[in-house]
Amino acid sequence: MRIFLNSIWYEWEIQCSQRSIWLLSCFYLAIFWLNFNIHELPLHTVIDFSTITAQGLGLFGSLFTAVISVYHFRREVQPGFAYFWGRLLSSTYYPWVKLTSSILVQFTALLPTLACFTGLLWLTFGAEATPIGLSICLWLITPTLIFTLSISFLISILVRKSIHALFILIIVFIGYFSLKLDISQTLSFAPYSIYTSALIGFGPDASFVFLNRTLYLCLGLFLCLMGSFLANVLLTVSYRFEFWRLNISLVVFTSALAISSILMAIQYQEISHLANILPDPLRHAQQKVACSDIETYTVEITLDATGRISAGNAIIRFSNQQARDSVPLTLNAGLKLIEPQAIDNDQLLSDMKPGYSSAQDMQIQYSGRMIIPRYSYSYDHQEPAVTALGFESGFFANANFALILGKGSWHPISECTPNSILINIPNSYPVVYTSADRITLGVDSVVYTWEHSEDGILLIAGNYSQYTNNNRMVLFPDRFMSTDNEAKLANIYGLVLDVGSSFLSIAPYNHRKIIIVPLIQQSYWQTTDQSIFIPERLVFAKKLLDTSHNPSLVEKSLNITTLVAQDVLIAWWCEDQRCQDLYSTLIVGSGEYDIQDENNFVAPLLLYAALRLSSEIDQNQEYADVIQQYADAGGDPLKSVFLPVILPDSSVRLLPEIANIGDKLCLQEFLYLLTQCKELSLTRKLTLDEFDRLAVMIPVADDICGQGSPQ
Amino acid sequence: MRPPARIEKRSRLLCLVTLYFYDYKSCFPGYFWVLAAYLALSLILITENSLDLVERKIRIALLLEVVPPLITGFFSNIVLLAEVETGSLVFTATRQGIVKLWARRLLLANGIYVMLMLVQYSIITSIYPGVIHFSSVFVSIPTCLFFSCLISGISFGFIDMNSGYLAGIFIWSINFLGARAILSVVGPRFYLFMWWASQKYPPPFEQLWVSKVIIMGFTILIFILCCLLVRIRSKTLMVSS
Numbered sequence: 042m043r044i045f046l047n048s049i050w051y052e053w054e055i056q057c058s059q060r061s062i063w064l065l066s067c068f069y070l071a072i073f074w075l076n077f078n079i080h081e082l083p084l085h086t087v088i089d090f091s092t093i094t095a096q097g098l099g100l101f102g103s104l105f106t107a108v109i110s111v112y113h114f115r116r117e118v119q120p121g122f123a124y125f126w127g128r129l130l131s132s133t134y135y136p137w138v139k140l141t142s143s144i145l146v147q148f149t150a151l152l153p154t155l156a157c158f159t160g161l162l163w164l165t166f167g168a169e170a171t172p173i174g175l176s177i178c179l180w181l182i183t184p185t186l187i188f189t190l191s192i193s194f195l196i197s198i199l200v201r202k203s204i205h206a207l208f209i210l211i212i213v214f215i216g217y218f219s220l221k222l223d224i225s226q227t228l229s230f231a232p233y234s235i236y237t238s239a240l241i242g243f244g245p246d247a248s249f250v251f252l253n254r255t256l257y258l259c260l261g262l263f264l265c266l267m268g269s270f271l272a273n274v275l276l277t278v279s280y281r282f283e284f285w286r287l288n289i290s291l292v293v294f295t296s297a298l299a300i301s302s303i304l305m306a307i308q309y310q311e312i313s314h315l316a317n318i319l320p321d322p323l324r325h326a327q328q329k330v331a332c333s334d335i336e337t338y339t340v341e342i343t344l345d346a347t348g349r350i351s352a353g354n355a356i357i358r359f360s361n362q363q364a365r366d367s368v369p370l371t372l373n374a375g376l377k378l379i380e381p382q383a384i385d386n387d388q389l390l391s392d393m394k395p396g397y398s399s400a401q402d403m404q405i406q407y408s409g410r411m412i413i414p415r416y417s418y419s420y421d422h423q424e425p426a427v428t429a430l431g432f433e434s435g436f437f438a439n440a441n442f443a444l445i446l447g448k449g450s451w452h453p454i455s456e457c458t459p460n461s462i463l464i465n466i467p468n469s470y471p472v473v474y475t476s477a478d479r480i481t482l483g484v485d486s487v488v489y490t491w492e493h494s495e496d497g498i499l500l501i502a503g504n505y506s507q508y509t510n511n512n513r514m515v516l517f518p519d520r521f522m523s524t525d526n527e528a529k530l531a532n533i534y535g536l537v538l539d540v541g542s543s544f545l546s547i548a549p550y551n552h553r554k555i556i557i558v559p560l561i562q563q564s565y566w567q568t569t570d571q572s573i574f575i576p577e578r579l580v581f582a583k584k585l586l587d588t589s590h591n592p593s594l595v596e597k598s599l600n601i602t603t604l605v606a607q608d609v610l611i612a613w614w615c616e617d618q619r620c621q622d623l624y625s626t627l628i629v630g631s632g633e634y635d636i637q638d639e640n641n642f643v644a645p646l647l648l649y650a651a652l653r654l655s656s657e658i659d660q661n662q663e664y665a666d667v668i669q670q671y672a673d674a675g676g677d678p679l680k681s682v683f684l685p686v687i688l689p690d691s692s693v694r695l696l697p698e699i700a701n702i703g704d705k706l707c708l709q710e711f712l713y714l715l716t717q718c719k720e721l722s723l724t725r726k727l728t729l730d731e732f733d734r735l736a737v738m739i740p741v742a743d744d745i746c747g748q749g750s751p752q
Numbered sequence: 753m754r755p756p757a758r759i760e761k762r763s764r765l766l767c768l769v770t771l772y773f774y775d776y777k778s779c780f781p782g783y784f785w786v787l788a789a790y791l792a793l794s795l796i797l798i799t800e801n802s803l804d805l806v807e808r809k810i811r812i813a814l815l816l817e818v819v820p821p822l823i824t825g826f827f828s829n830i831v832l833l834a835e836v837e838t839g840s841l842v843f844t845a846t847r848q849g850i851v852k853l854w855a856r857r858l859l860l861a862n863g864i865y866v867m868l869m870l871v872q873y874s875i876i877t878s879i880y881p882g883v884i885h886f887s888s889v890f891v892s893i894p895t896c897l898f899f900s901c902l903i904s905g906i907s908f909g910f911i912d913m914n915s916g917y918l919a920g921i922f923i924w925s926i927n928f929l930g931a932r933a934i935l936s937v938v939g940p941r942f943y944l945f946m947w948w949a950s951q952k953y954p955p956p957f958e959q960l961w962v963s964k965v966i967i968m969g970f971t972i973l974i975f976i977l978c979c980l981l982v983r984i985r986s987k988t989l990m991v992s993s
Binding site: 059060061064065068071072075100101104105108109112202204205207208211212215218219 | 786826912915917918921
């Protein structure tokens with residue numbers, strides 16, 4: 042054993058003395074610093090920063106490792122090492138010495154990078170966050186490096202010429218990178234596109250991350266063992282018999298690793314398949330139509346302490362039998378129907394199934410763990426019809442966190458709001474928000490009951506840090522962003538809500554809440570209690586940064602107050618509806634081609650309203666300049682590219698027209714007009730003529746301007 | 753009696769061809785087969801049925817401009833240092849200056865690659881007429897030469913082949929995997945894979961040849977530096993061998 046350890050030590054010394062290892066260390070450091078923008082660090086969470094670092098190092102590091110390790114693995118195989126191969130230790134332990142010392146060398150090369158990473162974690166997030174961040178980073182990167190080293194070792198053993206082995210490795214890794222890999226793909230040996238949250242960790246991706254990392258760790262070790270066996274067969278070995286006698290236990294271990302890898306890969310494939318099934322927007326559209334045929338819809342669910350739905354029961358009464366037989370169900374793929382159910386594989390009621398009854402009531406019982414589909418929280422570009430479904434599952438729960446929305450595939454007819462909902466959850470969940478009508482405390486659980494249709498967010502439970510700011514309850518995750526940025530964000534949202542709600546026909550409410558919510562992509566404004574739910578991944582968070590000292594960060598777009606005003610106005614306009622096209626166009630800045638026809642007028646209208654609202658809050662905001670830019674662009678596609686918010690050409694032309702009408706009104710009059718427009722938009726498509734007609738019809742200015750909320 | 757000039761010229765040419773042939777045989781183990789395998793692989797990937805025209809153009813640009821510099825660069829790295837490692841450089845150096853030797857072999861590696869490109873171009877145009885222009889054959893030459901000189905230069909600097917490989921893969925990967933970021937930092941003129949980028953992202957295509965001229969300029973600079981480095985390090989190289 043001492044000789045073995047000494048061999049590892051000497052091999053480590055030999056490798057570390059190579060100039061290439063020092064260069065590797067410098068490149069790791071370079072990749073680390075190039076991988077993130079230090080000015081944006083205050084906007085990152087610990088898990089986010091650790092994941093970004095691990096992704097960068099894993100992506101580039103695997104290529105570096107593949108290139109550099111071939112030479113080290115093949116050093117003693119070149120001519121001139123005959124004496125070396127005559128030793129017993131060489132033949133038996135050569136592969137293990139090489140692999141162990143190569144792994145140690147990789148981490149030695151990573152040391153300066155890890156030191157910088159730890160230092161930054163300490164400085165930015167504090168001492169408590171440092172071990173968490175470091176462990177996440179190491180957990181993500183270690184299987185990647187071991188897998189890369191083991192595959193390099195295997196190829197170095199099989200291919201006799203270094204340069205050929207090098208090319209095979211390069212082709213293998215480039216082949217990997219050219220595939221569209223994310224964490225839900227089994228081939229993803231380095232972790233990409235992982236959802237991260239300060240509240241729910243990896244959230245729905247947690248199972249993928251765990252399985253993926255364990256799978257690649259097992260595969261890495263398995264390939265190491267395969268390499269070591271092949272080394273003893275293919276390399277010059279004197280004591281082959283000794284090897285097999287000594288390593289019989291390794292054969293058992295290898296078999297166990299191979300079997301566990303296969304089983305894990307099968308499980309991975311199953312979950313991945315379920316999470317990547319694309320929705321059928323037609324079924325959702327059919328459901329929306331069928332909602333009017335539902336007389337009563339009652340849903341009751343019981344959650345266990347891990348967030349699993351242990352019992353679900355939906356009772357639906359249709360007004361006619363035809364609707365009952367034709368409405369498709371959209372129950373989540375992770376939820377299983379409790380037999381016997383008269384529902385076929387297409388989730389349609391079937392008279393061919395046992396348990397079919399012609400009664401108008403339909404009862405569906407189910408249970409299971411929800412599998413949140415990736416399209417519902419992914420920020421990748423998707424089909425507009427899919428994007429329009431928003432956070433389709435409407436539910437996420439693990440042991441520490443629960444989020445339940447009124448609409449979602451946690452109940453069978455996800456597009457229709459139940460008339461009555463009962464949610465039974467264990468006491469262990471720290472509920473921070475609920476819109477329930479009645480709360481009944483039990484011994485181990487609490488029952489939340491809604492006796493009316495509730496569309497928005499029903500319940501949130503999680504470890505939030507709460508504080509009060511000007512009569513507003515602010516609920517942010519721990520270390521969501523730096524304290525000053527958090528305060529700035531809460532303050533701007535509070536101000537916009539104060540000004541906006543005074544004039545948007547919303548009853549005043551003194552204890553409104555500002556809550557950060559993971560997974561959702563669009564803000565919700567619960568008008569009953571005036572709480573606003575902001576997505577945790579706020580796309581315009583960069584705007585919070587103080588750019589006065591960093592002119593390079595200044596972007597030619599709207600300021601933070603206008604963006605918040607847009608966000609709030611979209612949430613108010615859409616209520617529980619998913620206006621993803623408006624959100625993508627006005628906030629994300631990428632949806633101008635996907636915008637729905639009826640929103641061609643609404644988009645510039647809300648942009649103008651946001652500019653007016655923000656100019657009321659932030660006196661420095663010169664909205665006239667922005668309007669002038671749109672007037673100058675005049676629908677010219679080349680000029681439109683440089684506008685702060687890229688709109689369809691027709692909308693670009695509409696904005697100055699809307700401003701012409703709106704500028705004649707004071708803010709209060711204009712927002713009153715906006716409420717009229719919203720009401721009208723429920724029945725028909727808004728046009729400029731309609732807008733002009735409504736503007737003429739608003740009450741005399743003296744009744745509204747400067748006298749508070751219009752009646 | 754001197755032979756007639758025509759015969760002398762022919763024999764010189766024959767000598768040169770023989771020289772290049774032996775250079776190829778001794779310094780490029782398996783280069784031909786790697787290139788042939790690459791040609792076959794790239795043709796399979798280009799002719800994939802599921803690709804539309806835009807995707808196919810991106811794929812062609814990737815396989816003709818982005819990947820080949822690694823192949824030529826890595827093979828160029830061994831033309832001299834392989835002789836250092838095997839200990840035969842001293843003998844070679846007695847016959848010819850090692851700067852000249854290195855330059856000749858470097859050009860040979862890239863010359864063989866150009867021949868492959870011509871074959872690849874003719875096959876692609878026969879299957880998909882008009883998809884790529886003839887000038888695209890020469891698009892990747894400056895990048896290939898750049899990588900060949902850069903990788904060799906770093907290797908000579910550190911007298912370590914691995915350092916060259918590592919530096920090459922570093923520059924290559926930040927240009928390929930971090931394309932968007934690098935394009936926004938260095939701009940299209942200094943970007944190494946402009947043909948591929950102009951197909952994939954929308955930077956102005958007009959910058960392509962400007963970019964290639966700039967890369968060629970850098971290549972010449974690195975080439976001169978490499979020559980100086982080899983001359984300065986020639987003793988060390990021979991002692992190492």
